[in-house]
Amino acid sequence: MSEPHALIAGAGIGGLSAALCLARAGWRVSIFESAAVLEEVGAGLQLSPNASAILQKLNVIERLRGFSLTPKSIRVRRARDGATLSLMPLADAERRWGAPYLLIHRADLQRALLQAVAEEDAIRIHAGVAVAGFASGSDGVVAALRQGLLRLEASGDCLIGADGARSLVRAKLLGGGADSASFIKRTAWRALIDANRVAPEALRPESCLWLGREAHLVHYPLRGGAVVNVVAVLDESEAAPRPEEDWSRLGDPAVLAARFSSWHKAARSLLAAAQDWRKWPLIDRDPLPGWTAGRVALLGDAAHPMPPFLGQGAAQAIEDAAALGEALQATSDVPQGLAAYAAARRERADRVQRESRAQGRIYHLSGPAAFARDAALRALGGERLLARYDWLYRVRRN
Numbered sequence: 001m002s003e004p005h006a007l008i009a010g011a012g013i014g015g016l017s018a019a020l021c022l023a024r025a026g027w028r029v030s031i032f033e034s035a036a037v038l039e040e041v042g043a044g045l046q047l048s049p050n051a052s053a054i055l056q057k058l059n060v061i062e063r064l065r066g067f068s069l070t071p072k073s074i075r076v077r078r079a080r081d082g083a084t085l086s087l088m089p090l091a092d093a094e095r096r097w098g099a100p101y102l103l104i105h106r107a108d109l110q111r112a113l114l115q116a117v118a119e120e121d122a123i124r125i126h127a128g129v130a131v132a133g134f135a136s137g138s139d140g141v142v143a144a145l146r147q148g149l150l151r152l153e154a155s156g157d158c159l160i161g162a163d164g165a166r167s168l169v170r171a172k173l174l175g176g177g178a179d180s181a182s183f184i185k186r187t188a189w190r191a192l193i194d195a196n197r198v199a200p201e202a203l204r205p206e207s208c209l210w211l212g213r214e215a216h217l218v219h220y221p222l223r224g225g226a227v228v229n230v231v232a233v234l235d236e237s238e239a240a241p242r243p244e245e246d247w248s249r250l251g252d253p254a255v256l257a258a259r260f261s262s263w264h265k266a267a268r269s270l271l272a273a274a275q276d277w278r279k280w281p282l283i284d285r286d287p288l289p290g291w292t293a294g295r296v297a298l299l300g301d302a303a304h305p306m307p308p309f310l311g312q313g314a315a316q317a318i319e320d321a322a323a324l325g326e327a328l329q330a331t332s333d334v335p336q337g338l339a340a341y342a343a344a345r346r347e348r349a350d351r352v353q354r355e356s357r358a359q360g361r362i363y364h365l366s367g368p369a370a371f372a373r374d375a376a377l378r379a380l381g382g383e384r385l386l387a388r389y390d391w392l393y394r395v396r397r398n
């Protein structure tokens with residue numbers, strides 16, 4: 001009997017991780033990616049232990065050696081005066097949670113995943129081919145494909161929609177339109193700044209979170225300290241941007257400087273050092289009523305887009321991939337395996353989605369509520385604050 005065959009829509013971090021996990025589970029995999037060129041884009045990612053443990057097993061972490069940075073702490077600072085509200089020690093992270101906590105560039109992670117995929121005979125990537133629809137039956141699934149003007153088909157034993165927050169597979173599976181995720185009226189402004197343009201404190205091997213009124217700022221060094229990744233998140237009043245503007249909108253530094261004019265000078269001078277800002281509209285969606293139907297399942301942002309306030313978008317996609325591989329290895333009944341995958345993952349992903357939202361609300365408090373938050377952060381101390389992430393970061397051993 002030949003090995004089962006999975007079709008995957010999307011070669012993002014979720015789709016590539018899923019392909020590797022399925023190949024390990026004995027599946028043949030065809031990935032269809034609508035983009036003609038697999039561009040390695042994006043900015044910094046905080047890769048938490050719950051995800052790095054999975055990438056270690058897939059031999060992806062070792063490919064990131066020299067590109068990743070292990071932070072020694074997470075520092076929380078107050079916007080107006082730069083006071084440190086909390087210092088969470090990460091030196092012990094690997095022992096505490098079971099795998100390293102890493103800072104990486106998204107492009108480096110995607111390249112490492114692509115290299116691992118290229119070495120797997122069982123996986124084929126078809127770039128420039130979009131999944132346009134599907135028919136799922138009792139014996140298999142047929143995906144309708146579009147390559148330019150060509151209309152093609154591919155058949156397999158299951159279809160995994162790893163096609164991102166505006167997932168077509170999700171829209172066809174559950175209805176609601178590909179664009180039903182909503183803009184949360186916040187934008188993330190992102191920049192990479194050369195190390196020689198920033199103050200030495202921005203190069204400390206730590207992840208730094210600044211909390212201010214209706215805004216927060218995150219920065220950390222990347223690529224062995226050659227650059228600093230900066231993300232400034234702002235509340236916005238403007239309407240939702242058009243989908244095609246994602247990732248490509250240039251931000252006006254003067255607008256950013258005005259919004260941060262009351263912040264401590266260390267934050268202002270870091271923002272002023274950036275040469276090129278990109279604006280990223282943040283989107284979110286309520287947890288879905290289901291992730292699977294028959295031989296089709298959703299994974300990653302297609303299943304659970306979330307704001308980045310817990311830094312878990314990529315990590316949760318990687319957790320999905322591991323759970324999918326385990327579930328399909330455990331049974332030859334594909335619909336049952338997909339249902340088991342969703343059952344294993346939904347509660348946790350829903351919680352991460354909810355807690356990401358809650359974190360975002362806490363970050364942007366102002367007035368007495370911000371004062372109370374800051375006092376609580378100080379009273380709690382770094383070690384006890386760190387313990388609040390145990391549920392999220394601790395590696396699951398199966």
Ligand SMILES: Cc1cc2nc3c(=O)[nH]c(=O)nc-3n(C[C@H](O)[C@H](O)[C@H](O)COP(=O)(O)OP(=O)(O)OC[C@H]3O[C@@H](n4cnc5c(N)ncnc54)[C@H](O)[C@@H]3O)c2cc1C
Pocket residue numbers: 009010011012013014015032033034035041042043044045046106129130131132162163164165167168169247299300301302308311312313314315317
């Ligand atoms: C360009 C980009 C840059 C990002 N950079 C960062 C970052 O720097 N930091 C961070 O925290 N998060 C970033 N994210 C978000 C983060 O990477 C995701 O939360 C996480 O990786 C989940 O990935 P995913 O594979 O589920 O979805 P995505 O990363 O969105 O990947 C989905 C893939 O599916 C493809 N696709 C879409 N529709 C179809 C279709 N119909 N048929 C076939 N293929 C299709 C898309 O082209 C894309 O390659 C980025 C996302 C994108 C798309």
